[in-house]
Every structure is written in C-alpha cells, then in structure tokens.
Amino acid sequence: MGINQNVLGLVFASIHDEAIFDLTKNRTMGSVPFGGRYRLIDFPLSNFVNSGISQVGVITKSNYGSLLDHVGSGREWDLARKKGGLHLLPPYSHTSSTIYHGKMDALGNVWSFVEHSNADYVVLSDCNIVTNIDFRPAVEAHIAAGADITAVYAKGYYDQSRGTSATIFGIGGDGFVNDVTINPPMTGSCSLGLDMYIMSRDFLRRIVKESISRNRTSLRKDILLDRSAGYKILAYEHKNYYSKIDSLASYFQANLELLDTAKRNAIFAKNAPILTKTKDNAPVHFGLESHIKNSLIADGCIIEGKVENCVLFRGVRIGKGSVVRDSIITQAGVIGERCSIRNVITDKNVLIADERQLTGSVGYPLFIGKGAQI
Amino acid sequence: MNTKKEVVAMLLAGGQGSRLYALTKDMAKPAVPFGGKYRLIDFPLSNCTNSGIDTVGVLTQYQPLVLNEYIGNGEPWDLDRMNGGVHVLPPYESNSGASWYEGTANAIYQNISFIERYDPEYVVVLGGDHIYKMDYAKMVDYHKAQKADLTIAVLDVPRSEASRMGIMICDEEMRITEFEEKPAVPRSTLASMGIYVFTWSKLKKYLIENENANTGSKDFGKDIIPSMLNNGERLYAYTFEGYWKDVGTLDSLWDANMDLLAPAEQLNFYDKSWRIYSRHSNLPPQYISETAEIENSMITEGSVIGGKVDFSVIFGGVTIEEGATVQYSVVMPGTVIKAGAVVEYAIVGEDCVIGENAHVGRSPEEFAGESRSNWGIAVTGHRITVSEGKEVAPKQILSESI
Numbered sequence: 222m223g224i225n226q227n228v229l230g231l232v233f234a235s236i237h238d239e240a241i242f243d244l245t246k247n248r249t250m251g252s253v254p255f256g257g258r259y260r261l262i263d264f265p266l267s268n269f270v271n272s273g274i275s276q277v278g279v280i281t282k283s284n285y286g287s288l289l290d291h292v293g294s295g296r297e298w299d300l301a302r303k304k305g306g307l308h309l310l311p312p313y314s315h316t317s318s319t320i321y322h323g324k325m326d327a328l329g330n331v332w333s334f335v336e337h338s339n340a341d342y343v344v345l346s347d348c349n350i351v352t353n354i355d356f357r358p359a360v361e362a363h364i365a366a367g368a369d370i371t372a373v374y375a376k377g378y379y380d381q382s383r384g385t386s387a388t389i390f391g392i393g394g395d396g397f398v399n400d401v402t403i404n405p406p407m408t409g410s411c412s413l414g415l416d417m418y419i420m421s422r423d424f425l426r427r428i429v430k431e432s433i434s435r436n437r438t439s440l441r442k443d444i445l446l447d448r449s450a451g452y453k454i455l456a457y458e459h460k461n462y463y464s465k466i467d468s469l470a471s472y473f474q475a476n477l478e479l480l481d482t483a484k485r486n487a488i489f490a491k492n493a494p495i496l497t498k499t500k501d502n503a504p505v506h507f508g509l510e511s512h513i514k515n516s517l518i519a520d521g522c523i524i525e526g527k528v529e530n531c532v533l534f535r536g537v538r539i540g541k542g543s544v545v546r547d548s549i550i551t552q553a554g555v556i557g558e559r560c561s562i563r564n565v566i567t568d569k570n571v572l573i574a575d576e577r578q579l580t581g582s583v584g585y586p587l588f589i590g591k592g593a594q595i
Numbered sequence: 596m597n598t599k600k601e602v603v604a605m606l607l608a609g610g611q612g613s614r615l616y617a618l619t620k621d622m623a624k625p626a627v628p629f630g631g632k633y634r635l636i637d638f639p640l641s642n643c644t645n646s647g648i649d650t651v652g653v654l655t656q657y658q659p660l661v662l663n664e665y666i667g668n669g670e671p672w673d674l675d676r677m678n679g680g681v682h683v684l685p686p687y688e689s690n691s692g693a694s695w696y697e698g699t700a701n702a703i704y705q706n707i708s709f710i711e712r713y714d715p716e717y718v719v720v721l722g723g724d725h726i727y728k729m730d731y732a733k734m735v736d737y738h739k740a741q742k743a744d745l746t747i748a749v750l751d752v753p754r755s756e757a758s759r760m761g762i763m764i765c766d767e768e769m770r771i772t773e774f775e776e777k778p779a780v781p782r783s784t785l786a787s788m789g790i791y792v793f794t795w796s797k798l799k800k801y802l803i804e805n806e807n808a809n810t811g812s813k814d815f816g817k818d819i820i821p822s823m824l825n826n827g828e829r830l831y832a833y834t835f836e837g838y839w840k841d842v843g844t845l846d847s848l849w850d851a852n853m854d855l856l857a858p859a860e861q862l863n864f865y866d867k868s869w870r871i872y873s874r875h876s877n878l879p880p881q882y883i884s885e886t887a888e889i890e891n892s893m894i895t896e897g898s899v900i901g902g903k904v905d906f907s908v909i910f911g912g913v914t915i916e917e918g919a920t921v922q923y924s925v926v927m928p929g930t931v932i933k934a935g936a937v938v939e940y941a942i943v944g945e946d947c948v949i950g951e952n953a954h955v956g957r958s959p960e961e962f963a964g965e966s967r968s969n970w971g972i973a974v975t976g977h978r979i980t981v982s983e984g985k986e987v988a989p990k991q992i993l994s995e996s997i
Binding site: 256257258296297480482485488489494495496497499501503504505506507508509510511512513514515516517518519520521523532533 | 899
C-alpha cells in the first residue's frame with residue numbers, strides 16, 4: 222500500500238483543550254505552539270502525509286481562528302489538492318450539526334464529509350501526542366487481523382494521582398484488547414492508548430449511526446468500554462518515542478525533552494519530516510556577548526544574552542546581560558536586559574522589561590499569558 | 596488573454612558567474628546561497644514582490660537545474676499568480692531556428708513576445724547577483740516624473756572604486772549625458788547598479804534595431820544605452836541610498852556575508868515591512884549543544900552546533916561537531932564539519948564534508964609583511980570532501996575532493 226488513496230485521516234483539533242487551559246484559552250489544542258516552530262496539529266497532519274494519506278479532515282469546535290490561520294489551504298503539508306487534500310470541518314458546517322460533546326457526536330456532525338471521501342479506511346488522531354508514526358503498517362495490521370477497531374498504544378507509565386486522563390488497555394496473547402479502563406486507580410507501567418484509531422469506513426458508519434440513535438457521544442466510554450458489543454479491538458504498539466501532553470507540566474517537559482538528541486531525532490526524522498507553516502524569518506543572530514548551551518532555537522531570534530536548556534520560538538529577543546534557563550519562550554517573546562528567568566513558559570508576544578527576575582519550578586512552571594507585559 | 600500590467604520585470608539570471616569559480620560549477624550564479632537561508636535571486640524577487648511587481652520573467656541559460664527547481668511556481672515570493680507571476684524563460688527553438696541568449700539585450704529581445712502578452716508601459720530589467728533592498732515602484736514613479744525613456748539606478752561610490760564600474764555623467768537635473776564603462780580616470784562617482792527602468796515602446800524599438808545591426812555583443816551597456824544616448828533619448832539617473840553589494844567575486848561574496856554580522860546591520864533582515872523571502876526546506880529549529888561556543892554569528896534552521904563558531908554565517912542543516920572551530924567563514928547548507936577540523940576565512944559550499952582535523956583557510960595574521968599577498972579566503976565548491984587531516988590553503992579554490 223504505497224499511496225493510501227483509500228485512507229482518510231481525521232484530526233480532532235479541539236479535544237483535550239481543557240488539559241492545558243492556560244494555553245488553550247484563545248486557541249484549540251491543535252494550535253498550541255510546540256518545539257520552537259510548530260503547532261501541535263503539525264504532528265498528526267505530518268504523520269498522515271508521511272504515511273501517504275492525502276485526504277484529511279480537521280474537526281474543530283471553538284476558538285479555531287488561530288487554527289484556520291495556521292493550516293490555511295493545507296499547502297505546507299502538500300494538502301492543497303484538487304483530489305483529496307485538507308478540509309476544515311468547523312461545528313455547524315452541516316445543517317443538522319451542533320456543538321459536539323464527544324468524538325462520536327463530532328463524527329456524526331461531519332459524516333457527510335466522511336461518506337463523500339470514498340475512503341475504505343479512516344485513521345483518527347488527536348493533537349495531544351507528539352510523535353512520528355507511520356500509519357501504513359498499522360493499517361496493514363488492521364486489515365490483516367480483520368479487526369473492527371485498531372487502537373494505537375505505547376508502553377507508558379500512568380499515575381492516577383496526577384489527575385490526568387488516560388485510556389489503558391489490557392491486551393491478550395492474540396494482540397487483541399481484552400480490557401479497557403479509563404483513569405483506573407493505579408500507578409505503574411501499562412499499555413497507554415495514544416488516542417489514535419483505525420477503522421473501516423463501513424464499521425465507523427455503523428457505530429456513528431448507532432451512537433446517534435442511542436444518544437451516545439463518546440468513542441472511549443460508549444464504544445471501547447462497551448464490552449457487550451463484542452467489537453474486535455486490535456492493539457497496535459507504537460514503539461517510537463512519544464510524549465503525551467495532558468498538563469502544563471507535561472507540556473513543559475515535552476518541549477524540554479526535544480533537547481535530548483535521540484528524542485529529537487526520533488521526532489524530526491529525515492525521511493518523515495514534521496511540516497509546518499513557514500514564516501520567512503531571517504536566521505538567528507547571536508550577538509558578541511551571547512552564550513548558548515543545550516537549546517533549541519527557531520529562526521528570527523536575536524540573542525545577546527545567556528541561554529541554557531531552553532526552547533526559543535520564532536522571533537524571540539534576549540537582551541544583553543540576561544540569563545534565561547530551563548524555559549520555553551514562545552513566538553515573538555522579548556526579554557530585556559539583565560533579566561533572570563528560570564522554569565518559565567511565556568505565551569505569544571510576551572514582553573519582559575529590563576532587570577526582571579522570574580522563577581517557576583520544574584513541576585509547576587511559571588506561565589505568563591499571551592501578550593503580557595511585565 | 597492576459598490582463599494588462601503596467602510594469603513587467605525581466606531578471607537576467609543566465610550568466611555563468613565565472614568569477615565565483617567552484618561555487619558556480621554546477622549552478623547559475625543567482626542560485627548561489629547567501630546569508631544563511633537565501634539564494635542571490637531572493638533579493639530581486641523579494642524586491643519585486645515588495646514593490647508590487649507581480650509579473651517577472653527570469654531569463655535562464657547556464658546550469659539552470661538548481662535555479663529552476665528553486666523558483667518552482669514562485670509561491671515563496673508570492674509570485675504564483677493566476678495572471679502574471681514568475682516565469683522561467685530559457686532559450687527556445689522557433690520556426691526561424693534556435694539560438695542561445697547571445698547578450699543581455701538579445702536575451703530580452705528573444706522574449707519580446709513574453710513581455711507583449713502583458714502589454715506593459717514599463718519594463719524593469721534586473722540582475723541576479725546583487726544584495727540590496729529597493730522599492731522599484733519609487734524608481735518607476737521617478738521615471739514617469741522625468742518623462743524618461745530609460746532610468747538607471749546609480750550609487751554614489753568612492754572615487755577609488757569608480758574605475759571598476761560603469762559610470763554615469765549627469766547634468767544638474769540628473770539627466771545622463773555620458774556613460775563610461777570602467778574609466779581609468781572617472782569623471783563622476785555615480786556608478787550603475789545594473790537596474791534599469793525602460794519605457795517599453797522605446798526599449799522594443801532599440802532591441803529590434805540592435806538585433807538587426809548585429810553588433811556581436813547585443814548588450815545593454817555596450818549597445819542599447821550608448822545608442823539611446825547618441826539619439827538624444829531621455830536617460831535619467833536615479834540615486835539609490837542604502838546597502839548594495841555586487842557579489843560577483845568570491846571576495847565580495849565573503850565580504851557581503853560578513854557585513855551581515857556587523858553591529859550596525861546595514862541590511863536589516865529582521866524588518867517585517869520588507870522581508871526577504873526564500874524557499875524553505877522545513878527543517879527543525881537549530882540545536883546548540885552543551886559543548887558549543889557561539890559568538891557574533893548567524894545560524895539557521897536544521898543546524899546542529901557542538902563546536903566553536905565565531906564571526907560566521909552558517910546555513911541550514913549544517914553540522915559542526917564538538918571540537919571543530921569555524922571562524923570568519925561562510926558554511927553553506929548541509930555541510931558537515933567534523934571534530935577537530937578548523938575552518939577559517941573560508942567559504943565552504945553545499946553538502947561538503949570537512950574531515951577530522953582538516954584545516955580550511957588561514958588567518959591573515961599568519962601572513963605578515965610581504966607574504967600578505969599570498970593570503971586570501973579559501974573556497975571549497977559544492978559536494979566536496981576534504982579528507983581527515985588535509986589542508987586547503989588560503990586563496991585555494993577546491994573543486995575536487997581531496
């Protein structure tokens with residue numbers, strides 16, 4: 222299966238918005254900035270495209286202005302096509318649709334799009350997993366096993382006390398799921414769902430129609446947990462590096478993990494590049510007294526101070542004599558002179574005046590909201 | 596049927612750029628990388644877009660593969676248009692035969708039919724090897740105000756440099772009275788920047804006359820401008836103020852890159868109102884490791900820096916390993932500089948490998964007194980390997996791996 226003309230990719234851009242509410246106040250999960258020059262939706266979109274999937278629907282809910290601006294016509298992902306290509310599916314895009322509450326609900330709203338795609342298979346992905354995955358072998362495994370649903374999972378660690386949401390699979394010797402739990406009272410290693418699913422369009426149609434008639438809205442709670450239905454759920458293990466963003470602390474951690482060369486190379490693979498909207502920024506200018514260690518720096522920055530263990534997004538300015546450590550400075554952040562910054566996340570367009578000192582902690586980074594001036 | 600365009604730009608991109616030697620062995624001069632993430636042609640193309648000119652013909656001839664692929668559909672410069680846009684114009688065969696572009700004027704002559712499709716009032720003729728930001732719309736306005744037939748952009752240069760350039764002698768109204776190519780004793784310091792605005796009806800007439808006269812040169816400087824002057828046409832000089840650099844030689848290419856690092860940035864890349872656009876390869880942000888030492892340099896996406904970088908311009912996807920040193924140098928895309936290697940006062944081409952403990956170039960300080968004339972920047976062409984421990988001497992231009 223070289224060119225997956227018969228596979229449709231669907232991205233849920235607004236699911237998990239509540240996980241990092243600081244960053245999603247004015248945007249969807251999909252448009253949360255990540256890794257210096259990306260938005261979280263770049264990962265599922267690039268994974269689809271790199272898997273040969275050239276028809277993609279993006280399902281949004283609210284606050285999708287920045288998402289529209291980011292994905293545009295889909296050209297950056299080579300998805301501005303006559304045949305297939307990228308389709309944005311906002312709520313109310315179909316006459317009978319409403320604001321949805323869960324994935325089944327959302328799929329019901331956009332069903333006519335899915336129906337008209339003529340795809341045999343549908344791959345669903347959220348925007349909360351940062352990874353590089355090839356869906357081709359997963360689709361092949363799905364077909365070979367004759368599964369109803371294939372759920373992508375990874376070996377992971379779950380700690381219920383963190384209060385984050387997780388789907389945990391029990392997997393039998395035959396590779397099929399024999400147990401599904403959501404947020405179970407446990408702490409330890411497990412098979413963690415990555416919120417990526419593969420289904421045939423026919424099967425998906427069936428469960429979407431049934432869900433509408435029974436007023437079921439959630440894929441996890443109403444379909445996966447419904448063991449009485451007897452659905453054959455194949456577990457497909459994703460072995461590559463991934464990070465799951467389900468809190469501000471994990472967002473902070475996931476960004477900083479890109480400083481690890483092995484992890485960075487696993488995400489930004491040469492043959493499967495992560496694509497994003499380009500911005501025509503100039504190269505980074507490092508000044509005469511700049512001092513940089515272990516940092517990821519996007520273009521358009523002008524750095525005259527000291528930067529250690531940081532991710533700097535496009536167009537950041539670091540003034541003379543400032544020391545910025547263990548921090549994420551997103552797009553167009555300006556840090557004045559002689560500042561001291563540590564364990565801080567700044568949202569877009571933050572201005573920090575000269576001689577300010579800001580410190581957060583690793584587990585609870587200090588978050589500075591969009592456009593703030595300090 | 597195309598909509599009429601008031602202005603069409605024609606960009607002369609067919610030159611070999613032989614004075615860039617190894618760097619233009621397999622690509623046309625306008626495709627040579629510059630300034631971290633650009634190629635020379637980005638400057639005139641971005642100027643066109645920023646000046647509101649949306650119809651550009653790019654005349655290609657010598658080694659056009661890299662350039663053609665780079666220009667593509669013109670989308671990076673906003674020149675993918677339903678009407679107009681950027682068009683690559685190689686020489687072609689017609690029912691009267693096929694011929695290469697013989698000179699700058701002949702290249703435009705052979706594309707009269709391209710220009711006529713847009714029925715323009717004015718044609719802007721540009722080169723592809725200059726670094727500058729310029730609003731061509733202002734120059735066209737000046738051309739109209741002077742009721743000129745040809746307006747030539749000029750730069751006031753130091754007298755010492757004037758004898759290496761095409762010099763305009765003007766009256767007090769800036770009307771050009773004489774034109775001298777590389778005069779031994781310059782009578783003016785107004786040097787041509789190779790940027791012309793022609794009234795199209797006039798240019799067309801002179802192109803046809805020049806073609807029929809068959810002078811052998813078919814060149815703007817040698818034929819068109821002198822005959823327009825002789826016939827008393829209205830030629831005006833348009834004075835440009837700002838950064839402008841001819842990067843036709845290896846030394847000037849190195850200089851222009853180093854200019855970007857000067858504290859008073861003469862060419863502001865960070866000005867959002869006049870961006871220089873380029874085709875991107877969508878690489879991840881650069882990673883600066885624990886062992887890196889970086890000062891006063893420009894570095895761009897996709898690079899991984901573990902060594903020492905000082906006063907240098909590093910392009911995309913370059914790897915500088917821990918223990919390597921790069922200073923006062925230009926390192927083009929995709930090159931790997933291995934541990935212990937030293938690159939100084941050098942230009943290293945695209946996708947090169949500088950082996951462990953190899954040494955490219957030398958500091959001029961090592962060449963005191965009389966031996967100074969033996970010093971110059973060292974250059975390696977594209978896709979060259981300098982093996983472990985090998986040396987590339989100052990002034991050496993390496994076009995084969997060693």
